[in-house]
Amino acid sequence: MKLEFNLDVFAAKSPPMLGLDIGTTSVKFVEISEAGKGQYRVERYVIEPLPKDAVKEGDVVNAEQVAEALQEAWRQMGTRVKNVVMALPASAVITKKILLPANLSGIELETQVESEANQVIPFPLDEVNLDFQILGPSPGSPNDVEVLLAAARKEKVEDRVALAEAAGLKALVMDVESYATLSAYERMASLLPNGGAEQTVAICDIGANAIHINVLSDNESVYLREHGFGGSQLNYEISRRYGMTTEEAETAKRKGTLPETYEMEVLRPYSETLAMEIGRALQLFTTSTQYHKVDHVLLAGGGAIIPGIDEVVSARVSIPTIVANPFSSMSVGAKIRPQQLANDAPALFVACGLAMRRFDQQ
Numbered sequence: 200m201k202l203e204f205n206l207d208v209f210a211a212k213s214p215p216m217l218g219l220d221i222g223t224t225s226v227k228f229v230e231i232s233e234a235g236k237g238q239y240r241v242e243r244y245v246i247e248p249l250p251k252d253a254v255k256e257g258d259v260v261n262a263e264q265v266a267e268a269l270q271e272a273w274r275q276m277g278t279r280v281k282n283v284v285m286a287l288p289a290s291a292v293i294t295k296k297i298l299l300p301a302n303l304s305g306i307e308l309e310t311q312v313e314s315e316a317n318q319v320i321p322f323p324l325d326e327v328n329l330d331f332q333i334l335g336p337s338p339g340s341p342n343d344v345e346v347l348l349a350a351a352r353k354e355k356v357e358d359r360v361a362l363a364e365a366a367g368l369k370a371l372v373m374d375v376e377s378y379a380t381l382s383a384y385e386r387m388a389s390l391l392p393n394g395g396a397e398q399t400v401a402i403c404d405i406g407a408n409a410i411h412i413n414v415l416s417d418n419e420s421v422y423l424r425e426h427g428f429g430g431s432q433l434n435y436e437i438s439r440r441y442g443m444t445t446e447e448a449e450t451a452k453r454k455g456t457l458p459e460t461y462e463m464e465v466l467r468p469y470s471e472t473l474a475m476e477i478g479r480a481l482q483l484f485t486t487s488t489q490y491h492k493v494d495h496v497l498l499a500g501g502g503a504i505i506p507g508i509d510e511v512v513s514a515r516v517s518i519p520t521i522v523a524n525p526f527s528s529m530s531v532g533a534k535i536r537p538q539q540l541a542n543d544a545p546a547l548f549v550a551c552g553l554a555m556r557r558f559d560q561q
């Protein structure tokens with residue numbers, strides 16, 4: 200899926216751009232370069248923690264704190280690149296598939312898209328950023344094409360752009376997190392039978408407060424849903440068990456300074472609960488859609504970093520499960536420790552998808 204809100208006019212060849220993912224608990228940068236025809240190299244990345252509640256449910260609550268985190272993260276990257284690709288949460292974007300005559304010219308198509316958008320978007324068009332992509336001929340109507348509309352409130356886009364500018368960066372493209380997920384998935388599809396073709400694959404992106412479910416059928420997204428359970432629940436359980444704040448729990452978890460009993464008392468029960476919640480989410484998918492089974496589960500997001508979580512989920516849902524590493528087919532720059540990148544890869548899933556956008560325009 201190559202749908203995005205362009206914020207600047209690209210030259211014939213895209214300038215270098217960093218993927219920038221602003222999450223609930225951290226900001227992540229990823230820089231990827233070409234390393235030969237069809238080959239890529241991860242040059243740099245960084246994960247910088249955010250102060251508590253600086254971002255809540257996809258909305259930036261404290262812009263100053265987030266901008267400071269962006270500045271610090273960019274400084275740690277040690278890059279000269281200041282152009283970034285950012286993303287809005289799927290919940291902040293309205294998408295709709297429409298049918299339009301296949302013989303429309305460019306200007307006629309844009310006019311018709313705006314007319315259709317007026318019917319489906321509950322805001323005045325001058326208050327939204329609008330983009331569209333032709334998906335291809337309509338299977339049931341040979342004279343029509345399927346077109347995907349995407350619209351977001353301008354204020355949502357402008358808030359993200361202002362954050363980048365406050366940190367001394369320049370936002371060139373505003374993407375949608377669910378589409379960035381697909382771009383990252385494309386780097387891994389070859390690991391699945393038949394490259395994911397004729398397969399139903401559930402990408403479960405485990406964030407701080409929710410599991411973002413994106414189900415693909417034949418490598419096309421057919422289902423998006425948020426399920427209210429996330430990694431912050433683990434920090435809550437750590438703080439409750441060991442008498443510390445959730446911030447202290449996060450720090451101790453990252454540094455590996457929790458008591459020896461942590462794995463048995465907290466991590467294992469949490470992992471079982473997480474697997475059960477994923478099972479419920481997948482059951483909702485199979486019972487509410489025409490798709491009656493899932494062939495593969497892909498775990499992404501910070502919540503997928505837990506060692507062995509793929510085995511726990513696979514045992515619970517009886518579906519082959521892998522932890523996402525979109526960098527597995529890429530070479531690694533000299534400044535990166537490969538083992539650390541492998542550990543962090545699930546949390547960098549969206550940032551990787553955003554970083555790959557620079558190659559779409561070439």
